[in-house]
Amino acid sequence: MAGPDMDMVEIVINGKNISVKAGRPLLETCLSNGIYIPNLCHVEGMTSPPASCRLCFIEVEGIPAPVPSCVTTVEPGMVVSTDTAAVRKLQRTALKLLLSVHDIDCRNCPVNRKCPLQQIARFLKIGLKSAPFETRLKKDLLDDRHPFFNYYPNRCVLCGRCVYLCHRKNGYPKISFAGRGFGAFIRIDLPLPDDAVSCHECRECATSCPVAALRLK
Ligand code: SF4
Ligand code: SF4
Ligand code: FES
Known part of the structure; x- marks a missing residue:
């Protein structure tokens, strides 16, 4: 008979106890457990994620500031929050920065309605064209x-x-x-x-x- 999976550990995400694989990036862990975190630059299985889009922030108890979840790995007993005010503020800023170099022309775009920028903007409740940053096309x-x-x-x-x-x-x-x-x-x-x-x-x-x-x- 197979014994318990020694790689599995208990952590808390948004107040719920979850059994997850130790050492896996929290972004992948959350996504595979149905907890959405905005993300753009991460690819499943990456060994050295660039953490360049700055969208995937989370908060971890004991760490003073939000951290990108694609480069933060699961450790036993972690207490994670994906939806705090500080997290959302950083994510909105990151999305607005991305949009400042992006030509928003959804009607003429091949990925209209299948687009992660549209999905993330909806999730973060910001209008695609409401970014207050200067556009730099x-x-x-x-x-x-x-x-x-x-x-x-x-x-x-x-x-x-x-x-x-x-x-x-x-x-x-x-x-x-x-x-x-x-x-x-x-x-x-x-x-x-x-x-x-x-x-x-x-x-x-x-x-x-x-x-x-x-x-x-
Ligand atoms: S958005 Fe730019 S960097 Fe990202 S996959 Fe497309 S071409 Fe490459
Ligand atoms: S559909 Fe997405 S990629 Fe295309 S213009 Fe709109 S926001 Fe940009
Ligand atoms: S997914 Fe881009 S910074 Fe983490």
Whole structure:
């Protein structure tokens, strides 16, 4: 007979006792237990999450300030809150910052109604266009230099999923971040080695982009 699973520990999330796997990121733990936390840059199974979108904050008893749940792992006896006022404040600020570099044109967008930005804005109860931050759109509307897909810089929210998944699948990134701060963008014109898996067969970057910034031609 199988004994008890030694990896499982008890923690409290939003006042409920839950038995969960030790060492797993709290973001994945909460999501798989039906507790939604806004998130954009995390991919299931990531070993070193970039924690770049700053959306997935939670509070953990004993830690003075909210922490990103994608880089905080389960420890026995943790007491976690996903819905405090401090958490929501940070999440709203993070979303508004993302929206300040994003061209909000839902009616003409391929992911309209399937879009995580729309879902997160609804969850946080903020209007997509009500962000008080200055909009910083880029001059270039389209980079079509790649043979198989187009890049739309003003849709890109720099979550990094495309770069991470390209690297994970192919062993090295065929696309990368370039530039800094609000001027950052995804470079799609890197030289490809001869043995590169054909982007045409892979398509991981375009299918993983949550906001239609990378689109197959
Ligand atoms: S990515 Fe989402 S928020 Fe942005 S324009 Fe498209 S549907 Fe609207
Ligand atoms: S192109 Fe898409 S997946 Fe890549 S960083 Fe931009 S928003 Fe994220
Ligand atoms: S999902 Fe944690 S910071 Fe993006």
